Amino acid sequence: MGYVTVSTKVKRELLEKARRYNVNVSQVLRRALEEEVRRRELEWAVSVMDDISRRAKLEKSSDKVIREFRESRGRVA
Structure with missing residues (x-):
């Protein structure tokens, strides 16, 4: 992985x-x-x-799917 130099200006006092x-x-x-x-x-x-959910006309929102997925990972471990 290569690096690049990035510069920014901040107030001198900061x-x-x-x-x-x-x-x-x-x-x-x-x-x-x-x-x-x-x-x-x-x-x-x-x-x-x-977008995929809307196109597939799924009944669950992505937030609900994500929440359920996270909860299921906790039970599996």
């Missing part, structure tokens, strides 16, 4: 505070970006499931 509290800025930004991408991927997956 960066100074982050340094004062020993915040690893790169790590925080990397984690925030990963979480946002993961959240958007899930939103996309749910919208695709909803």
Whole structure:
């Protein structure tokens, strides 16, 4: 897996505070970006499931299907 450098601008005061509290800025930004991408991927997956559900005229919403799936995984383990 290759890496690229991404830069952003933040207020100087914010960066100074982050340094004062020993915040690893790169790590925080990397984690925030990963979480946002993961959240958007899930939103996309749910919208695709909803679309498939509508086209197949299923009676359950994707939220209900996901909830039931998660509950069933808990019982299997």
